Structures are given as C-alpha cells and as structure tokens.
Amino acid sequence: MELFGYSLENIYLVLLLLSGAIMLLYLLFGDAIEGVWGAFGLFNPTTILAFITIFSGSGYLFESISSISSFIALLISIVISLIASFLLHFFILVPLKSAEESLAYTENSLEGRVGKVIIPIPADGYGEVVIESYSGMISKPASSYNNSPIEEGERVLIIDVVSGVLQVTDYEQAIDFYKE
Structure with a gap:
C-alpha cells in the first residue's frame, strides 16, 4: 500500500529513524526539554517518544515481514504501542518519579531529627554530625546550640539550621529537659 506516493514500509522506517534520533537527543538534552515541556504539562515526552518509536518499529515489521493487510497492521501497531x-x-x-522525590531533603526537614557527632563540636566552634535517612547518610557541619562542647559519638538533637549549619544540643540533656 502507498501513502503520498511512498510505500508504508518506507514511511514506517523513516518515522522509526526520526523518533530514534529524537530519543537520542532527548537523552542528551532531556532536562532542558523537560523544563520547556513542563509548561504544557499534559503528556510525558518519554511516553510520547516511546509510543512513536514502538508504533513505527512494529508497523515496519508488520509491513515487511507479514502478509496481513496494511490497515490491520496499523491497528495492531497502535494497540501494541498503547x-x-x-x-x-x-x-x-511513575515509580521513578516518586523515588526521585523521596531522596531529596530540605534543611527545615532536618529540624527535630537525631544525629550522631562524628567530629567533636567545641563550645564556640564547629564539628560534624551525621544523620541516617532513607536515602543514606547525611553529613552536615554543626555547632552547639547552647555553646557547650559535645564529644564524638554523642547523639544530638537538631534544634535549628542556620546558613547550612546544624544547631544541635545533646540528646540526653534535651530528653531530661522535656521530662521535667
């Protein structure tokens, strides 16, 4: 069968090559395209490109290998692509998108969490605290909230985050304070 003077097999092949080239460009420049595409917000470009690639590939195979009619091959290709x-x-x-979001944290989300001192915090200086999270370990600089030294290995409660530095206090003292 022909369309616009070209065989359907050639149309499918050209569409397959074009969608493959666009997919390659999308892999390289995907973040910029996602930013522009986000204004439309209707469809995911990955899904659309996958549909076109699978449609043209299966259409080409049906036209070149099988003896079924072109209309049936078109319908089968659309169903397979969908x-x-x-x-x-x-x-x-969808699972990748939700997993990507769960790895991120904000500095405000660290307030109230418990960490462990890995570099001792002097009274008026800085040390380092590590916090366990679902995505792994978060290591942040820290200073003492009440200007008291905190030794290595101590558990600390994060009170505040100021300019990327955790303001921490000894966890045991904080528990005792709230019990009173």
Whole structure:
C-alpha cells in the first residue's frame, strides 16, 4: 500500500529513524526539554517518544515481514504501542518519579531529627554530625546550640539550621529537659 506516493514500509522506517534520533537527543538534552515541556504539562515526552518509536518499529515489521493487510497492521501497531507506553508510564516512570522525590531533603526537614557527632563540636566552634535517612547518610557541619562542647559519638538533637549549619544540643540533656 502507498501513502503520498511512498510505500508504508518506507514511511514506517523513516518515522522509526526520526523518533530514534529524537530519543537520542532527548537523552542528551532531556532536562532542558523537560523544563520547556513542563509548561504544557499534559503528556510525558518519554511516553510520547516511546509510543512513536514502538508504533513505527512494529508497523515496519508488520509491513515487511507479514502478509496481513496494511490497515490491520496499523491497528495492531497502535494497540501494541498503547500497551507498551501504558506499561512504561505506570510501572517505570511513575515509580521513578516518586523515588526521585523521596531522596531529596530540605534543611527545615532536618529540624527535630537525631544525629550522631562524628567530629567533636567545641563550645564556640564547629564539628560534624551525621544523620541516617532513607536515602543514606547525611553529613552536615554543626555547632552547639547552647555553646557547650559535645564529644564524638554523642547523639544530638537538631534544634535549628542556620546558613547550612546544624544547631544541635545533646540528646540526653534535651530528653531530661522535656521530662521535667
């Protein structure tokens, strides 16, 4: 069958090559494209490019290998592409997006958490505290909230974060203070 004077096999092949090239560019410049694409917000570019690539690839295979009619091959290619794009979106892209968000933390989210001193904190100086999180260990500079020295290995309570520096107090003293 021909469309616009070209065989469907050639149309599918050109579409496959173009979508493959666009997919390669998207891999290289994806962050910039996501920023521009975010204004539209309707569809994920990865899902659209996957649909076009799978559609053109399966259409090309059906036209070149099988003897079914071009219309049936077109319908089967659309169904295959829809199913593959659906699976890609809901079972790969959505979980990756939520996993990516869960790795981030803000400085305000550290307040009230308990950490461990890995570099001693002098009375009027800086040390270092490590905090365990779901994504691993977070290591931040720290100073004593009430200007008392804190030894290495002590558990501390994060009171505040000022300019990226944790303001901490000894955890045991904070518990005793709140019990009174």
